[in-house]
Amino acid sequence: MKTTRTLFALTVLAAPLLGVACKKEAPPPPPAETMAPPPPPPQPAVTQIELGSSVGADNRVLAARSSFGVRDSIIASVYTENTAPGAMLTAIWTFQTGQLVDSTSQAVAASPAVTQFHIVKKSAWPVGRYRVEISLDGTPAGSQEFDVAK
Amino acid sequence: MTPDEPLPDFSDVEGGSSSAAAEPEAQNAPRTYEVKRGDNLSKIAKHVYGDAGKWKKIFEANSDTLKDPDKIYPGQVLIIPDA
Numbered sequence: 001m002k003t004t005r006t007l008f009a010l011t012v013l014a015a016p017l018l019g020v021a022c023k024k025e026a027p028p029p030p031p032a033e034t035m036a037p038p039p040p041p042p043q044p045a046v047t048q049i050e051l052g053s054s055v056g057a058d059n060r061v062l063a064a065r066s067s068f069g070v071r072d073s074i075i076a077s078v079y080t081e082n083t084a085p086g087a088m089l090t091a092i093w094t095f096q097t098g099q100l101v102d103s104t105s106q107a108v109a110a111s112p113a114v115t116q117f118h119i120v121k122k123s124a125w126p127v128g129r130y131r132v133e134i135s136l137d138g139t140p141a142g143s144q145e146f147d148v149a150k
Numbered sequence: 151m152t153p154d155e156p157l158p159d160f161s162d163v164e165g166g167s168s169s170a171a172a173e174p175e176a177q178n179a180p181r182t183y184e185v186k187r188g189d190n191l192s193k194i195a196k197h198v199y200g201d202a203g204k205w206k207k208i209f210e211a212n213s214d215t216l217k218d219p220d221k222i223y224p225g226q227v228l229i230i231p232d233a
Contacts, residue, residue, distance in 0.1 A: 050181070059170045063184035063227050066197040079172065091167070101160045106167035115169035126158035149187075 044087060044111075046134055046141035048079040059114040067147040070124035076117045076132050076144065083111045083136070091117035092133045095126065108136075181230040183208075185222050199233045207231050 052061025053072045061077045068074055078089055087108040093101040102119050109115070117132070125148040133143040183194055191205035199207075209219045211231040216222065 052184075057170075058173055059168065063182050064198065064230065065184050065186055066194075067186045067188070089167075089169070091165075093163075093165070095158060095160070099157055099160070102163050102165035104165040104167045106169050109169040110171045112172040113169050114172045115167060117165065117167045119163055119165045121160070121164075122162040123159075 042082040044083040044136060045081055046078055046089075046136055047081055047112075048077075049132070049134055049142050049144045050077045050079075051075065051132070051144055051146050052077070055116050055118075059116040061116075065146070066144075067149055068125070070127065070148055070150060072125070072148075073118055073120045074125075074130075074146070076134070078115045078117065078134050078142075079112065080108055080115065080136065081112045083108045083113065085110070087111075088137055089115050089117075089141075090135045090138075092135075093117075093119055094131050094133070096128050096130075101130065183228045183230050185224055185226040185228060187224045189222065189224075191219050191222065194228065194230075198230050201233075204233065207233070 050061045050064045052063055052065050052075050053068065054062050055075050055077060056062055059077055061075055074093075076091060078091070080087070080089065088105055089108055090103065090105040092103045095101050104117050106115050106117065127148055127150055129145060129147055131143055131145045134141050181198070183198060185194070191208050192202040195205040195208055196202040205219065208228055208230060209216055211229045215226070216228075222228070
């Protein structure tokens with residue numbers, strides 16, 4: 001009986017020590033969180049160019065077309081995003097091998113924006129292939145080709 | 151145009167422009183395309199997507215009015231889904 005009590009007492013006394021001995025080492029503290037680099041600011045961009053003969057009040061062409069009649073007005077709706085105040089769009093219209101038809105620049109409204117460029121001709125348009133090139137702040141940003149046919 | 155032909159006169163061309171903030175609903179409104187003589191779905195897909203192979207997207211978006219992809223008509227207005 002005495003032996004049993006002694007063993008019990010030893011076990012009770014030793015338990016905390018065993019616990020300490022077996023205790024796992026605390027994991028090292030996590031490294032200080034490094035700040036992820038901020039995402040780059042969104043780049044200004046021309047997202048879409050549509051051609052047509054008429055636009056709504058929102059400057060969107062009502063029905064996109066790729067060919068026009070010789071008496072049509074020709075309109076390009078240019079969609080832009082992430083532009084800074086004062087950003088400038090330029091439309092350069094050319095005929096066939098590059099003969100200049102018209103060039104117009106326009107400050108872009110608050111982003112996102114739709115900017116319309118149009119050309120009209122008092123006499124008939126020469127039949128053939130035309131191109132409108134859009135640049136944003138002097139950087140080429142897109143183009144569309146279209147035909148004028150009788 | 152032959153090399154001897156005079157260059158066309160564009161001196162009577164008038165250009166103009168305006169810019170407007172895009173209305174959110176306008177951004178989300180479906181695009182449309184008015185069919186011209188000589189168009190076909192591949193040509194339209196090439197024009198709007200830059201990929202003639204995407205003609206089927208246009209055909210499917212207009213399945214309520216188009217029964218045959220080879221039969222489209224000048225003046226018809228097609229819905230152009232996002233690429």
